[in-house]
Amino acid sequence: MEEKSNSQNISEDIKNLVIARLETIPSNVEISIGGKGSFTIEDLIERVKKQDNIGKKITEMQLAYLRSLGKLPTQELKDASANN
Numbered sequence: 001m002e003e004k005s006n007s008q009n010i011s012e013d014i015k016n017l018v019i020a021r022l023e024t025i026p027s028n029v030e031i032s033i034g035g036k037g038s039f040t041i042e043d044l045i046e047r048v049k050k051q052d053n054i055g056k057k058i059t060e061m062q063l064a065y066l067r068s069l070g071k072l073p074t075q076e077l078k079d080a081s082a083n084n
Helices: 012-022 041-050 053-069 074-083
Strands: 030-033 037-040
Touching: 012 041, 012 053, 037 041, 041 053
Parallel strands: none
Antiparallel strands: 030 037
């Protein structure tokens, strides 16, 4: 059974957003993805551009993270910024 994300086309804006977020990670970092192996940031950026299975998974993860930020109560955000 194919995952829902595999059948969707990701917009260029979303790809660019995910790529911009990946570019903030130091280039010497490698990310391990389960049984798929370890990937450099450059590898992940290329995979997001191609939207292969790994690129789609990275995109889903980044979007889930960004969506979760919108679920934080406002007070927690104020407290977090006051502590920094």
